[in-house]
Amino acid sequence: xxxxxxxxxxxxxxxxxxxxxxxxxxxxxxxxxxxxxxxxxxxxxxxxxxxxxxxxxxxxxxxxxxxxxxxxxxxxxxxxxxxxxxxxxxxxxxxxxxxxxxxxxxxxxxxxxxxxxxxxxxxxxxxxxxxxxxxxxxxxxxxxxxxxxxxxxxxxxxxxxxxxxxxxxxxxxxxxxxxxxxxxxxxxxxxxxxxxxxxxxxxxxxxxxxxxxxxxxxxxxxxxxxxxxxxxxxxxxxxxxxxxxxxxxxxxxxxxxxxxxxxxxxxxxxxxxxx
Numbered sequence: 001x002x003x004x005x006x007x008x009x010x011x012x013x014x015x016x017x018x019x020x021x022x023x024x025x026x027x028x029x030x031x032x033x034x035x036x037x038x039x040x041x042x043x044x045x046x047x048x049x050x051x052x053x054x055x056x057x058x059x060x061x062x063x064x065x066x067x068x069x070x071x072x073x074x075x076x077x078x079x080x081x082x083x084x085x086x087x088x089x090x091x092x093x094x095x096x097x098x099x100x101x102x103x104x105x106x107x108x109x110x111x112x113x114x115x116x117x118x119x120x121x122x123x124x125x126x127x128x129x130x131x132x133x134x135x136x137x138x139x140x141x142x143x144x145x146x147x148x149x150x151x152x153x154x155x156x157x158x159x160x161x162x163x164x165x166x167x168x169x170x171x172x173x174x175x176x177x178x179x180x181x182x183x184x185x186x187x188x189x190x191x192x193x194x195x196x197x198x199x200x201x202x203x204x205x206x207x208x209x210x211x212x213x214x215x216x217x218x219x220x221x222x223x224x225x226x227x228x229x230x231x232x233x234x235x236x237x238x239x240x241x242x243x244x245x246x247x248x249x250x251x252x253x254x255x256x257x258x259x260x261x262x263x264x265x266x267x268x269x270x271x272x273x274x275x
Contacts, residue, residue: 099215
């Protein structure tokens with residue numbers, strides 16, 4: 001992709017988010033606006049850092065993914081699962097199961113992108129698909145139940161490390177990181193549009209919908225758990241022989257466990273303070 005096309009894609013995405021934000025402000029969807037722009041800011045600010053960085057930051061990436069995934073798991077378990085099961089225990093449970101399975105299926109099928117031609121980079125395509133699907137669910141949740149901004153911020157917290165890692169891959173191939181503005185803005189665009197959807201008031205239906213949202217977010221959170229294994233994204237950051245990599249990955253596994261725990265405890269601490 002040439003630089004002018006990359007810039008046009010990025011600029012168009014930002015323009016769309018700005019236009020939809022005006023609509024969200026007109027209906028006073030302030031929490032959704034904060035979440036949408038937090039997601040955009042996290043990825044948009046992390047991308048240049050990833051593009052400019054030439055040093056190994058495996059430990060930083062482990063902590064970034066770990067804190068985000070720990071916060072996401074905890075937030076989904078505390079704020080979304082009770083909503084789903086509260087509407088209907090059985091239908092809510094089915095929704096949770098279907099959400100986890102759908103998240104896995106989407107992730108698995110998404111790897112087919114590696115063998116297909118798209119007008120934008122495969123990394124950008126995958127991140128954009130993920131952002132739009134997550135944004136659609138966030139919008140439905142915020143459009144139908146009264147939830148605070150903390151839930152959304154925890155859910156989109158992975159956007160920073162994801163943008164950083166994607167920008168490193170793009171810049172390493174000599175490509176522009178401007179198209180990352182598409183997945184950065186995509187979550188907010190989809191969220192604001194889907195927030196206009198009003199769900200039927202039946203407990204069974206809402207149990208399935210909110211259960212599905214919970215399951216998808218749990219899958220995303222678990223997918224971002226930092227995996228310090230040979231062949232993983234963390235391993236790719238290490239410019240050492242595999243014999244030395246094993247020792248480094250063993251050390252990083254400790255950081256992975258600590259970071260996810262800290263992320264979960266941060267949500268718990270915030271909940272204690274606010275309640």
